[in-house]
Amino acid sequence: MANSPQSKKRARQAVRRNDVNKARRSRIRTYLRKVEEAIASGDKAVAQDALKNAQPELMRGVTKGVVHKNTAARKISRLAARVKALG
Incomplete structure (x- = not known):
């Protein structure tokens, strides 16, 4: 449990x-x-x-530190390939 004022604030x-x-x-x-x-x-x-709407949202997650950059790139790449294959 946090005891010092600093550790309480950090919690x-x-x-x-x-x-x-x-x-x-x-x-x-x-x-x-x-x-x-x-x-x-x-x-x-x-x-x-x-997909066009999802891309900036995923990359925003990268800049905010929620998602790793490579994870976001991988997800976008795989989704883009699947969308392209729909043709």
Whole structure:
């Protein structure tokens, strides 16, 4: 348990940061799910639009430290390949 004033403050900040990161991760997953659903429906135009919306969201997660850069790049690459294959 935190005892010093500094460690108490850091514990408070960690809780707040955890909530923010959880919301960001959830938002990213939502955008990825929309792309997955568009691919499953077979509509290339909708899938491309969903991917275009998901890319900046994923990269924002990278800059905020929620997702690793290579993970985001891998996800975008694989989704883009799947959308392209819809043609």
